[in-house]
Structures are given as C-alpha cells and as structure tokens.
Amino acid sequence: MVKIVAISLSDIAERAGVSVKTVSGALHGGSARMSDDTRLKIKSIAEELGYVTNLAARGVRQGWLPLVGVVSDGLITSPFATEIVRGLDGAARNAGMAVFAVNHSSGQEIGAVLDEVRQFRPRAVAYAAMYHKEVAVPQKLVGAVGVMINCREAEGRITSLVPDEQGGAREIVRYLLAAGRRRIAFINLPGIMAGVLREKGFHAALTEAGVAPLGVYPAVRRSVYSDRAPSLVASHVEALLHSGDRPDAILCGNDRVAMEVYAALARAGLCIPDDIAVASFDNQVELASRLDPPLTTMALPHRAMGRLAMEILLAGELQEPHLRTLPFHLVERASV
Amino acid sequence: MVKIVAISLSDIAERAGVSVKTVSGALHGGSARMSDDTRLKIKSIAEELGYVTNLAARGVRQGWLPLVGVVSDGLITSPFATEIVRGLDGAARNAGMAVFAVNHSSGQEIGAVLDEVRQFRPRAVAYAAMYHKEVAVPQKLVGAVGVMINCREAEGRITSLVPDEQGGAREIVRYLLAAGRRRIAFINLPGIMAGVLREKGFHAALTEAGVAPLGVYPAVRRSVYSDRAPSLVASHVEALLHSGDRPDAILCGNDRVAMEVYAALARAGLCIPDDIAVASFDNQVELASRLDPPLTTMALPHRAMGRLAMEILLAGELQEPHLRTLPFHLVERASV
DNA sequence: CTGAAAGCGCTTACAG
DNA sequence: CTGAAAGCGCTTACAG
Missing domain, CATH: 3.40.50.2300 (Response regulator)
Structure with missing residues (x-):
C-alpha cells in the first residue's frame, strides 16, 4: 500500500494565504461570503493538492x-x-x-x-x-x-x-381466477411468516370468489423453508397430476419452486400455460425470465x-x- | 428517531473520579497499567452508562x-x-x-x-x-x-x-474426458474476458488429449454476454442434436445457461447424464443443486x-x- | 502509576 | 468580510 499523506485545510490555507475558516467556507460552506477570486483560488489549490474532505474530523465536531x-x-x-x-x-x-x-x-x-x-x-x-x-x-x-x-x-x-403478503397472495389468486382457472393448488413455503400470511390471502381470494381450494402443500420436508431442505415439489406435482382432480393452476412459494414445477410438468409432458398455469412469488429476474415460458410472478416491494x-x-x-x-x-x- | 445523547470518556471519568486518560487506558489500552479495582470500576460505569466508543474521534487522531x-x-x-x-x-x-x-x-x-x-x-x-x-x-x-x-x-x-479462467476450463474439460466423453460442445459467454480465456483452456485441454472440439457457440445474440440479451441456447442445442455428430457432453458458460440446456434436452427426451453430460461454471448453489439431476459445475474463487x-x-x-x-x-x- | 496538556482536522460562535 | 480561538472526543507524549 502506498502511504497517502493527507492534505488538510490548513495546508491549503497556508498556500492561499488565508485562514482555515475561509478555506472551509470556500470548499464546503455554500453560503459563506467571500470574493469570487478567493473562492476560486482556494478551490484550485485544493484541486491541485488533491484535497479530500476528512469526514472523521467533521464528524467529531458534528457528533x-x-x-x-x-x-x-x-x-x-x-x-x-x-x-x-x-x-x-x-x-x-x-x-x-x-x-x-x-x-x-x-x-x-x-x-x-x-x-x-x-x-x-x-x-x-x-x-x-x-x-x-x-x-x-x-x-x-x-x-x-x-x-x-x-x-x-x-x-x-x-x-x-x-x-403485504396477504394482499399479494390475494392479488395473484384473483389474477388466476380472472384467467379462468378454478382448480388452484398452492405449493407454499412452510413454517415462515410469509407462507402463513400468503396462505390466508390465498384462501381469502378463493372464498370471496366462491371457489374451493385444491390444497396447500409444503415445498420442503423441514418445518421451516430452506433451500437446503429436501424438496417435495416433484412428488407433490406428480400426486396432483394423478389425482382425480387435476389442477389447472399451481401457485408456487417462490421462483425456484416454480422452476421445479416446470421440470416436473415437462417430464409429465404437460404444457404451460395451456394445460396448467404456473405463478409464483419473488420475481428473481434472471431465473423467471429465463424459464420457458417466462414466469408470471409477484415481485416483492x-x-x-x-x-x-x-x-x-x-x-x-x-x-x-x-x-x-x-x-x-x-x-x-x-x-x- | 429517538435522539441518542452520546456518552463520552469524560462523562465516565467524572463519575469515576479519574482522568480521561485513565478511562481511555482502562477501556481500550490493553496494556495500560492500573489497579484492577480502578479498571473494573471504570468498566462497570461505562457499561452502566451505555458507552460506545467514538471511532470518529479516534479516527481524527489516528488519521x-x-x-x-x-x-x-x-x-x-x-x-x-x-x-x-x-x-x-x-x-x-x-x-x-x-x-x-x-x-x-x-x-x-x-x-x-x-x-x-x-x-x-x-x-x-x-x-x-x-x-x-x-x-x-x-x-x-x-x-x-x-x-x-x-x-x-x-x-x-x-x-x-x-x-484462473484458462485453468478452470482445462480442469472441467479434463474431467469430462476422464468420464469418457469425447464429443464436447461449449456454449460460451461471448465477448467477455472470462469467455475468451475459458475458450483457450477448453481447446488446450482437448488438444493435449488429442480430441477434436465439437464447436464453441455463443449463449446470447449480443456480442457481450448479458442476462437480458436474447438467448440462443435452445436453438444451439437443437442444432447440435440434429447434426450428424451429436455431442455426448455440453459445457456451459454458466449455471443459467445450463438450466436452459437442461430444458432443451428434456424437450428432446434426452437423459442427463446418460445421453449427454452437462457441466458449467459458477456454482450458483440454489440453482445448481435444485436442477434435476444436480449440476456439476466449477466454482469461482x-x-x-x-x-x-x-x-x-x-x-x-x-x-x-x-x-x-x-x-x-x-x-x-x-x-x- | 496517574494527571494535565497538546493535538488530530474540522466547524462554529465570537471578535475585529 | 475575514481571522483567531474554542471545542468536538479521542490518544499520545510529557510531567509529576
């Protein structure tokens, strides 16, 4: 590391033949009155010397x-x-x-x-x-x-x-309903606050539309969602597809869960969104926009x-x- | 915001009936000699008053x-x-x-x-x-x-x-070769330094093994890789699969490219790694470990x-x- | 072993 | 309009 010798206001003051206060005013005090000459001279000396404000010093003064x-x-x-x-x-x-x-x-x-x-x-x-x-x-x-x-x-x-987890879940469910979907399953993130609140919103939106939910499933085996926990997504999707009441939409707890749902549907030979719609939460852009088809998802604020x-x-x-x-x-x- | 009145060393010194220097020594100067009594007394007063060191003040002193x-x-x-x-x-x-x-x-x-x-x-x-x-x-x-x-x-x-982009590329290609792969294609990130250097490593490893490369393809249409540029991955994969010389391994510029390769291979009904091996760069854990099968990839240092x-x-x-x-x-x- | 003082680089009343 | 001085909260030689 090259040692940098710091320039101080007094160095500039000395060179300019003025007091430290004047230099301070010229460089920082927008309103401080002085002749334009002095101000410009001071600024150019500061520039030339490579002066950088010492915020530690200012800070000790200001608190x-x-x-x-x-x-x-x-x-x-x-x-x-x-x-x-x-x-x-x-x-x-x-x-x-x-x-x-x-x-x-x-x-x-x-x-x-x-x-x-x-x-x-x-x-x-x-x-x-x-x-x-x-x-x-x-x-x-x-x-x-x-x-x-x-x-x-x-x-x-x-x-x-x-x-607003509840509101967000309500909005995406309403959107699915507006798209004509009626058999909606939710693969949720278990054991975390977002999951709990979104589930409420999910049910609220379905209830207000008079539609029965298809079920809420945990995305992972652990009681609290984590990327490391073993995923249950593929098996949920398979079970849903083989059940008598095949969903026409799957809402996912996040975009990575959606990615797994995509893979499971592809294996089953199903087409998104024609056979089944998929939506989720997060809007992890590089992922959501790279999936095929690009994923519709709720962006967090x-x-x-x-x-x-x-x-x-x-x-x-x-x-x-x-x-x-x-x-x-x-x-x-x-x-x- | 609640206004926090900051406690200073002199507040503590006053309460303890000692000088500021002694307080400074007791709290920060590990080696400063004083009676254990004094030191403990000072520490407990500091604790009680909720003293927090003022690094701005120390900083102006130290530079x-x-x-x-x-x-x-x-x-x-x-x-x-x-x-x-x-x-x-x-x-x-x-x-x-x-x-x-x-x-x-x-x-x-x-x-x-x-x-x-x-x-x-x-x-x-x-x-x-x-x-x-x-x-x-x-x-x-x-x-x-x-x-x-x-x-x-x-x-x-x-x-x-x-x-070490070249070395990294060399290593993963050697690994593919060691796994018995001989027809290796590379979907590379174009126009960036990593891409250029990895391509050198890719060719070097193949040359040293006496294996002809199957080709290097750009992952996106723009001349410089970016997530936003239109992806060419799917079309490259299709072209490769329909060519006379189908690859037995595809090396990808990053894990997201690999994700797209996975999707394209799934559409073609091919199995990883039995039909085609896939490897890449980045080790973006949440993605790489969630793909099916989990992705083998070179982690950056x-x-x-x-x-x-x-x-x-x-x-x-x-x-x-x-x-x-x-x-x-x-x-x-x-x-x- | 401890205190009083000087000084870091600023800004802000206070004088001239 | 400008300067000299005080002071922010520390640490570090310097005295006792």
Missing part, C-alpha cells in the same frame, strides 16, 4: 458521520436483499449520506452488532432481515434502531416495513421498503411506531 | 478509521459477489476492521467514487468488479487503490486478483479472492504490483 447504518440479518446475499440496499442507497445519496452495511452473523447478540455500527456514529440505524420474520430487540436497544425492514419488531415498539425506510430515518420527526405493509406488484410474463 | 473501503463496479448483486464480500469481511474482522462498500454506478467517474470513500479515511481501498474484466485506473489514482478484485488494472500498476485481497491490503508492506490468478474448484454433482 455523527454522514452514514446510515444497516445491520442485516445474514449477509446481503439474495438478489432481492440487494434491492433493499438499492432503495436505501438511492434515498441516502440524495441526502448526502452513505449506507454502511454490517452483517449480523447468527449467534451474535443483536446488541453487539448494533454497537459495532454505533461506534461509527451513524446518523441513523436500520435493521433489515433477509426474509419476512419477527425480530426481538431488547428494550434498551429499541431507541437505537430507527426502522425495521422486511421484519417486525416483536413488541411493535419500532416502526416496521414488511411486504424490496426497493420500496428500502426507499421508505431511508425517508423515515432521515425525516427526523419522531413517529409513533407502527407496522406498514407495502404492496407486491404483478410481473406478467407468459406462464398463466 | 484513519478502522474501515476498508471496497468500491464495486455495480451493486453487489450476484450471489458470487457476496462471496467476495464474505472473504473480505472475515479477514477484516480478524483485524478489527469493517468493510465499507460503495457502489460505482455506471457513468460515474472512478475518481469520484474513490473520493467518496476516501473522505471516510479508510485504512485501505480495494476495487471489485462483478465479472472478470479490465479496468482503467487513472494514473493519479493508482496509489489510492491497494488491490483489484476480479478485475485487472489495465496497465498492470495495481496488484490484481482474478480467477470469489471468497478466496476476497480473503487474499484483505490480507494484501492489511499486510502493510509494499508489494510489486502483480497479477495473481486463483484456481476454480470442481463441485461434483450428478450431471456428468
């Missing part, structure tokens, strides 16, 4: 760094988690803030990771989960977290932003949650903690 | 914050990019550093995003690319970047860590690049800039 801390439950690994960050980042940038993401590794106390972030004196801190869940935040840390993203604080003491979270964090005004559900949106492709 | 900046070419979106961060993060943590990732948005000058990071006075800065490419770093910024990850600085003035990058950054000793290629590793599943 905070222009950072918004995001502690995320597991590394920002999934494509949709990235959307959360994208939403946060866009809004942060507009406010001159940077996003500082820190991983909450499993086994680590939430207090420990929060302190890690707080050492850097961020302007605000959010907690983001990789999938919709409940998170317990100890009482003494409640004040340290401004907003929960994709999860809900267990006691409702922190404003929480989550996808990740980016919207990120954007709204940042707005709440930076708004400054205290808000009553509340739970806010954000709508999915339908991405129509060709599988229905 | 840097305990951060390693990572500017990444496009948001850390892909699962493998996450592996880079995981590698960086693990190594950083051991050294008491945090990773500060900043997005280099397209259209933005590299100098601008580097300055954004440098304002925070990181201990070191890395540049990471989402796919293997060449990156031009202006002369004046060469000293500001300690290491390039998954990309190479155009003029070789910065140590660069990249996957993302985590290793991240780990090594951090070691180089924190080593401190100047190194001659050099290009370092890291090996892929074979993930054997059931498609060969």
